[in-house]
Amino acid sequence: xxxxxxxxxxxxxxxxxxxxxxxxxxxxxxxxxxxxxxxxxxxxxxxxxxxxxxxxxxxxxxxxxxxxxxxxxxxxxxxxxxxxxxxxxxxxxxxxxxxxxxxxxxxxxxxxx
Amino acid sequence: xxxxxxxxxxxxxxxxxxxxxxxxxxxxxxxxxxxxxxxxxxxxxxxxxxxxxxxxxxxxxxxxxxxxxxxxxxxxxxxxxxxxxxxxxxxxxxxxxxxxxxxxxxxxxx
Numbered sequence: 001x002x003x004x005x006x007x008x009x010x011x012x013x014x015x016x017x018x019x020x021x022x023x024x025x026x027x028x029x030x031x032x033x034x035x036x037x038x039x040x041x042x043x044x045x046x047x048x049x050x051x052x053x054x055x056x057x058x059x060x061x062x063x064x065x066x067x068x069x070x071x072x073x074x075x076x077x078x079x080x081x082x083x084x085x086x087x088x089x090x091x092x093x094x095x096x097x098x099x100x101x102x103x104x105x106x107x108x109x110x111x112x113x
Numbered sequence: 114x115x116x117x118x119x120x121x122x123x124x125x126x127x128x129x130x131x132x133x134x135x136x137x138x139x140x141x142x143x144x145x146x147x148x149x150x151x152x153x154x155x156x157x158x159x160x161x162x163x164x165x166x167x168x169x170x171x172x173x174x175x176x177x178x179x180x181x182x183x184x185x186x187x188x189x190x191x192x193x194x195x196x197x198x199x200x201x202x203x204x205x206x207x208x209x210x211x212x213x214x215x216x217x218x219x220x221x222x223x
Contacts, residue, residue, distance in 0.1 A: 004156070033211065042117075042202055042213030043157075056209030090157070101147070102211070104156040 002027070004093050004105035012111045013081050021076045021108045025093030031055075032074040033102060034066055035090040043090055049074055078110075086112045117205055119214035126193050127222050133189045134217040136203030140184035145206040148177055148188055151216070152199045160188075160201075193221040 005024045013019050025032050031050045035043035045058035049068035063079045072093075078085055088109055092102040118137045126132050138146065145164045149157040161170040166181040174191045190197055200216040 035211075035213075040215065042119075042204075042215045045210050045212065048209040050209070058210065100145075101159045101162050103159065104149075106154075106156045 004091055004103055006089075006091050006105035006108050008108055009106070010109045010111075012113060015081055015083060015112055017081050017112075018077065018079045019081060019110060021078075021089050021091075021110070023074045023076070023091030023093075023105060025072050025074070025091075026103055029093035029095050029103075030072055031094040031102070032068055032072065033092045033094070034074070034076045035092065036060075037088045037090055037107070038086075046076070081112045083112050086110060117203060117212050117214040119201075119203055119217050121217060122215070123218040123220070125220045125222065128193060128195060130193050130221075131189070131191045132193055132219065133187050134201065134219075136186045136188070136214055138184050138186075138203075138205045138212075138214075140181055142207045143181050143184075143205060144208070146179055146181075146186050147204045147206065147211070148186070149202040149204070150199045151202055157202060190219070193219070195221045195223050197221050 007022045033048040034046040037043040046060050047066045048056040052068045066076045068074045088107040090107045092104045094102040120135050147162050148160040151157040161177045163179040168179040170177050176189045179186045198221045200218045202216045204211045204213040
């Protein structure tokens with residue numbers, strides 16, 4: 001079975017631009033979470049979606065938004081990119097709303113120049 | 114403890130050594146504690162999820178314990194091997210939110 005897949009794997013954007021990152025969960029998983037990881041720190045929680053509804057949101061500005069589609073795939077959008085948005089963005093899927101094991105993709109490396 | 118904290122930040126051991134590291138977390142509003150292994154250029158791999166005070170989990174040479182009353186978990190690796198070299202992350206789950214520590218990076222020298 002395919003694991004969590006994310007695209008693109010690497011991308012470079014200019015300050016002020018917008019970016020969309022995509023995630024396909026493991027088949028059968030209804031929960032998708034997004035995390036931002038900068039070097040030297042652990043992943044920081046951005047959003048969780050379960051059954052296509054936002055169930056949790058971390059301490060990120062409104063420039064960050066996400067959605068989950070009927071097939072449970074998800075997109076993370078970041079508007080008005082800042083240099084500080086440069087990070088690894090991880091997606092994780094699970095089969096419950098919270099507490100159970102989640103499975104990560106390999107992430108999307110975003111560089112903002 | 115307000116956040117999830119891991120110690121030490123990094124650890125260098127010789128092949129065959131046993132080692133352990135700590136995850137400290139707020140004991141209030143606790144639901145579950147997760148351990149992950151994250152190797153370079155790969156995705157984080159789930160090792161354990163624990164929910165009950167006193168839980169102990171084991172997977173091969175790796176084991177973990179949980180104390181929810183005092184807010185800590187230990188991860189033990191017996192007889193470390195070079196392939197154990199990775200960053201080990203712990204995370205707590207409360208509701209829909211997971212809070213990660215900054216990880217312990219383990220390097221096992223042959």
